[in-house]
Amino acid sequence: MREDDFTHYERLVSAWFSDPTCLTWCEASGLDDVARAFGADLAAAESLSFEDAQLEQCNADIPGILPSLVAGTIGDWTLVVEPNGCEGARPEVLKALSARGRAVNVLLNGGQYDRLSYAAAGRLLAVRLTSSPARPGRLPGDADAVIDSVIDSVGTDDVIGLQAASLLAAEHITGARLTEEWLLDSGLTRLLVENPLPDDIVPDQLRNHRVLNRPEVRAILDDLSPGKVAPIRYLMTEAVVQGSQLLHPTVDEALEFLRGDDDTTRRREVRRQVALLCDDVSREPGPDWTPRRAAVKVLLDALGDDLTKSADAVAGHAYMGHLTDDQKTIVVIMKRCLHRISRTAS
Numbered sequence: 001m002r003e004d005d006f007t008h009y010e011r012l013v014s015a016w017f018s019d020p021t022c023l024t025w026c027e028a029s030g031l032d033d034v035a036r037a038f039g040a041d042l043a044a045a046e047s048l049s050f051e052d053a054q055l056e057q058c059n060a061d062i063p064g065i066l067p068s069l070v071a072g073t074i075g076d077w078t079l080v081v082e083p084n085g086c087e088g089a090r091p092e093v094l095k096a097l098s099a100r101g102r103a104v105n106v107l108l109n110g111g112q113y114d115r116l117s118y119a120a121a122g123r124l125l126a127v128r129l130t131s132s133p134a135r136p137g138r139l140p141g142d143a144d145a146v147i148d149s150v151i152d153s154v155g156t157d158d159v160i161g162l163q164a165a166s167l168l169a170a171e172h173i174t175g176a177r178l179t180e181e182w183l184l185d186s187g188l189t190r191l192l193v194e195n196p197l198p199d200d201i202v203p204d205q206l207r208n209h210r211v212l213n214r215p216e217v218r219a220i221l222d223d224l225s226p227g228k229v230a231p232i233r234y235l236m237t238e239a240v241v242q243g244s245q246l247l248h249p250t251v252d253e254a255l256e257f258l259r260g261d262d263d264t265t266r267r268r269e270v271r272r273q274v275a276l277l278c279d280d281v282s283r284e285p286g287p288d289w290t291p292r293r294a295a296v297k298v299l300l301d302a303l304g305d306d307l308t309k310s311a312d313a314v315a316g317h318a319y320m321g322h323l324t325d326d327q328k329t330i331v332v333i334m335k336r337c338l339h340r341i342s343r344t345a346s
Contacts, residue, residue, distance in 0.1 A: 008177075009164035013108070016183060017163065019054070020109045024080040024088030025174045027101030031189060034071050034080055037096040038087055040191035048190035050183040054083040067193035072185060075176030081183070085193070091204055092197045094119040102140075104173050106166045110159070116147065116166045118173065124204055130162040143169040198343055201336045211329045220337055226345060232334045233311040234258045236318050237302040239330040243323035244295035250277045254299055264305075271303040291322040311338055 026034065035042040048056075053070045060066055069082045080088055087093055089107040097103040098119035105117040118126045118139050126138040130147060139147075146169045154161030171177050201221065202212065211217055216235065220228045238255060250273045257270050278296045298317050304310030315335045320328045 005168055005171075006161075006164055009167040009171075010160055012167065012178065012180065013160050013163045015180070016050075016054075017108050019058070020084055020086070020107075022082040022086045022088045022108070023106045023167070023170070023178070024082075024094070024097065025074070025077045025104045025170060025176065026080070026097040027077055027103065027174075029078050029097050029101065029103075031071060031078070033097065033100075034078055035191060037093050037197065038069060038080070038191065038193050039195040039197055040069070040193055042191070045189050045191050047187055049186045049188055050081050050083070052186070053081075053190055057083045067196075068190060069193065070188040070190050072182065072188040074178065074182060075174065077174050077176050079176070079178070079182070087193055087196060089115070089117060090197070090199075091117075091119075091124045092200055094124055095122050096197060098122055102173070104170050106163075106170050108163050108166070114159075114163055114166060116143075116169055118143075130166050139169065140173055143172045146172050198340055199336050201340055202333055203336075206329055206333065209326075209329050211326050211333070217330070217333070220334075224337055224340060226341055229307055229311050229338065229341060230258075230262070232338050232341075233302055233307070233314055236311075236314050236331050236334045237298055239323060239327040239334075240298045240314075240318050240320075241295045243320075243327045244291035246281075246292050246295040246299075248277060250274055251296075251299065254303065258302055262307075267303055267305070271300065274299050274303060291319075294319050308342075312342075315339075 029037075031042060031045070034040075048070055050070045053068055056068065057066070067082070067085050067087060069080050069085060069087070071078060071080045073079070082088060086107060086109070089105050094103045094105055094117055099122045102118070102120045107113070107115050107117075112131050114130045116128045116130065116139070117124065128139065128144075128147065147165050154165070167178060201224070206212075212221070216231060220231060234255075237258060241251060241255065254270050254274050257266060274296065278300060281292050281296050284290070284292070294317070298314055301313035301317055302310055304313060315338055318331050318335070320331055323331065
């Protein structure tokens with residue numbers, strides 16, 4: 001690594017990327033592939049520089065509420081830059097973009113969450129948090145060595161230095177240098193992200209997790225349909241309740257009910273009993289929030305009259321900080337199953 005290479009990206013970061021920015025390079029992918037992977041309508045494209053797209057985001061009532069990107073060629077690659085966006089950092093997008101080649105993503109999001117991702121042949125091969133200590137990676141060439149050498153020289157508290165290291169590593173992979181002239185080019189293509197790719201139901205890091213062998217989990221994954229909303233709701237609720245150590249006969253009765261039929265009269269009686277338990281738990285000594293208090297509220301959510309709304313409420317309130325690895329995995333996967341069913345139905 002030459003010092004002037006690193007200095008080039010330090011200056012670029014300081015001048016252009018003070019706000020969160022997501023940069024994605026894709027090989028063997030044209031604008032059709034980019035639009036498809038990002039969920040954008042190519043027919044609605046217009047010409048715009050990154051500078052103008054950045055100003056558009058800054059002037060928005062809520063920055064990021066209008067997810068947009070600009071794309072253009074850079075060397076033999078297509079580069080997509082999202083001001084105040086992060087779509088390109090998603091594994092689903094990177095796998096789609098790398099189906100016929102390679103894809104590289106740099107997410108600049110304020111230091112702690114900055115990361116470099118690399119995908120090839122439709123597989124996500126490496127994700128490197130630049131603020132983390134070095135670990136064996138699967139980045140091609142000497143990209144790992146470039147990041148490590150810069151981190152060693154600038155220290156993990158130098159946000160600009162670490163971001164410059166990520167961009168420099170991306171250049172080592174792609175062979176294409178990002179310049180200010182590219183960012184100012186008014187001939188770039190602006191697209192709006194309107195219909196993002198859905199999350200994978202099972203994230204890559206959980207592909208071989210043991211909970212996938214549970215019969216009730218397998219039954220949901222093998223037939224993901226609206227008829228599975230009730231068992232999805234049950235598994236999420238069970239995981240949260242068990243993880244909170246919320247032990248009480250009323251809880252046992254509620255879980256038994258959620259696993260069985262849906263008699264309206266019984267549901268309302270069980271909910272009444274759980275509401276009384278909620279009052280008791282809320283009077284327990286301790287901080288305003290405890291796992292037991294959170295869990296009993298999730299149980300109340302699960303006992304709502306409307307199946308879909310109650311399942312959505314459970315998914316929204318299923319705090320996972322105190323759960324075991326198995327319980328967290330159940331909640332993560334069941335949330336994604338629920339979202340996929342909702343998306344398909346709409």
